[in-house]
Amino acid sequence: MNIEQARFNMIEQQIRPWDVLDQDVLNLLSIVKRENFVPAAYRNIAFADLEIPLPGGERMLAPKIEARILQELAVKKTETVLEIGAGSGYMASLLAHRGRSVTTVEISPELAEFAKQNLAANGVTNAQVVEGDGARGWNEGAPYDVICVSGGLPIMPQEFLEQLSIGGRIAAFVGTAPVMKAQIITRVDEKQFRVSDVFETLVAPLKNAVHPSPFRF
Numbered sequence: 001m002n003i004e005q006a007r008f009n010m011i012e013q014q015i016r017p018w019d020v021l022d023q024d025v026l027n028l029l030s031i032v033k034r035e036n037f038v039p040a041a042y043r044n045i046a047f048a049d050l051e052i053p054l055p056g057g058e059r060m061l062a063p064k065i066e067a068r069i070l071q072e073l074a075v076k077k078t079e080t081v082l083e084i085g086a087g088s089g090y091m092a093s094l095l096a097h098r099g100r101s102v103t104t105v106e107i108s109p110e111l112a113e114f115a116k117q118n119l120a121a122n123g124v125t126n127a128q129v130v131e132g133d134g135a136r137g138w139n140e141g142a143p144y145d146v147i148c149v150s151g152g153l154p155i156m157p158q159e160f161l162e163q164l165s166i167g168g169r170i171a172a173f174v175g176t177a178p179v180m181k182a183q184i185i186t187r188v189d190e191k192q193f194r195v196s197d198v199f200e201t202l203v204a205p206l207k208n209a210v211h212p213s214p215f216r217f
Contacts, residue, residue, distance in 0.1 A: 010047035037090035079145035084134035089115030105134035151206035
């Protein structure tokens, strides 16, 4: 396989048509080598338009979804980032190239170790992997300027909103099957948040994700 041609095709045929037009984001997809974050058995489909299996039964998001979220978050060099769901470490690497520092929280010990190894092997020094349950966010280091939730949330827990700095943004996949909304939630001030629906999709929920109460009053 011609890796560089496959990378070019991914960017031009999958990602750009998905309204990812920020040239800095497109350039970053050439700099951060996606194939280095994919399990060896799936390296030949690193650039395919699909979710790639990860250790422990988890899955890596499709490239166009990762790229679109990265574009919509518009991370600045001065900003601190929290990611929930490290996976392979690929999204954390993209975020680290754009932001000041990244804390990525992973509930699976196997995946946390996989992400740590991938980040170290690819020279990413401003991202740390923390093993833990981030279904309600991660208070240590809060408030964050950017929060990226790399898994589904049936509802948005209040804790995430409280851990966001004023002017900060959350990217999250909110809702349940068959359709979820990729949302960007911006904290306007202490009490106000602005919600923007970016696209519809379906991703696996976070482990221990908060569900709405079944009771009606």
